[in-house]
Amino acid sequence: MKERTIKSLKAVKVGIAGNIMLAIFKVVLGILAHSIALISDGVDTAIDVVKSFIVYRGIKIAGEPPDSSHPYGHGRAETIASNIIGISVIFAGILIIIQSIATFGKTNALETLMLIGAGTSIIGKIILSTYMSRVGKKFSNQALLADAKDYLGDVFASSAVVVGALLIIFTGKTFFDGIASIVVALIIMYMGYKVLQPGLQEIMEEQDNPKIVEKIEQIVNEFPKAINPHLIRMSKLGSYYIVDMHLEFPGSMSIEESHRIVSMIEREVKSKIPEVQDITIHVEPFGNK
Ligand SMILES: [Zn+2]
Ligand SMILES: [Zn+2]
Structure with a gap:
């Protein structure tokens, strides 16, 4: 110890x-x-x-x-x-x-x-x-x-x-x-x-931490091809959070490329925001609702 x-x-x-x-x-x-x-x-x-x-x-x-x-x-x-x-x-x-x-x-x-x-x-x-x-x-x-x-x-x-x-x-x-x-x-x-x-x-899954949402948006902004982060939801479990969110990419981008970027963003979020234990990102083509 x-x-x-x-x-x-x-x-x-x-x-x-x-x-x-x-x-x-x-x-x-x-x-x-x-x-x-x-x-x-x-x-x-x-x-x-x-x-x-x-x-x-x-x-x-x-x-x-x-x-x-x-x-x-x-x-x-x-x-x-x-x-x-x-x-x-x-x-x-x-x-x-x-x-x-x-x-x-x-x-x-x-x-x-x-x-x-x-x-x-x-x-x-x-x-x-x-x-x-x-x-x-x-x-x-x-x-x-x-x-x-x-x-x-x-x-x-x-x-x-x-x-x-x-x-x-x-x-x-x-x-x-x-x-x-x-x-x-x-x-x-x-x-x-x-x-x-x-x-x-x-x-009750009250969304109580706008600062973490802000930080996630800042991290996404460092990746110019990832657009319009939305529906950022956080589940709190004691002292940490599990996050899921939507992210848009150009429709012509390959699955391989978007998955590569999404994985980088997920890693960045987890390493820069210690309270986030895990994050899942849902990918959709640009302009989708
Ligand atoms: Zn969406
Ligand atoms: Zn994956």
């Missing part, structure tokens, strides 16, 4: 281990403190752990080369993983809201324990995030950088718990625990939506 892969995998493992400790710490402290908000925050961190496991398993499967039963490659393994995560996270948020409403005002949250739990979590997440973004930047690993950003987002959830605890201290009203946990649940659901949305766009 390359140094980049080893160091990146190590950072992932440190992140997962740190999150497991924080999740257990917050859930246990949340139970001791009778605080739904702190328990929800702990559940949020536990979801992150599961998310990391599934995402990296997905990335591993997605990296396998195409085979006869999956000629487009295995890129959608990543998409399936992120869709499952997105739906489960939104569902977890709904459960927390139901629980918060059912017990609203009836819990007796201990604000000091809430502060200790959420405060420790904020410090821990900032340390983890700084470490992972440093490794991510060093090896320009997008997955690590995304994780580092995600950890900073978790700080908001813990901050809601801190604010809830402070409000309990100043007002003496423990229902702020319920309000804080609803805020945490809304943050959780928003994060779930952010994970789910690109996966749904991909399954």
Whole structure:
């Protein structure tokens, strides 16, 4: 394995281990403190752990080369993983809201324990995030950088718990625990939506990358005999694209000649645009619709 892969995998493992400790710490402290908000925050961190496991398993499967039963490659393994995560996270948020409403005002949250739990979590997440973004930047690993950003987002959830605890201290009203946990649940659901949305766009084959279309047209323009590129369609599979398109040639040109040019264009596109894993070009005589 390359140094980049080893160091990146190590950072992932440190992140997962740190999150497991924080999740257990917050859930246990949340139970001791009778605080739904702190328990929800702990559940949020536990979801992150599961998310990391599934995402990296997905990335591993997605990296396998195409085979006869999956000629487009295995890129959608990543998409399936992120869709499952997105739906489960939104569902977890709904459960927390139901629980918060059912017990609203009836819990007796201990604000000091809430502060200790959420405060420790904020410090821990900032340390983890700084470490992972440093490794991510060093090896320009997008997955690590995304994780580092995600950890900073978790700080908001813990901050809601801190604010809830402070409000309990100043007002003496423990229902702020319920309000804080609803805020945490809304943050959780928003994060779930952010994970789910690109996966749904991909399954619906939404054409989301005009920049790649532009680059393909530029490459075609370097071949003067190839005219009027049109119907450029892209299928996204996780982190790469499969492209097909139409291209016109003079009607008198031999099949041999047009095939030669088309093959060159296909090679150029694949080498100049790394996101394009494969491209098929449909040839037609000039002026055809
Ligand atoms: Zn056409
Ligand atoms: Zn061919």
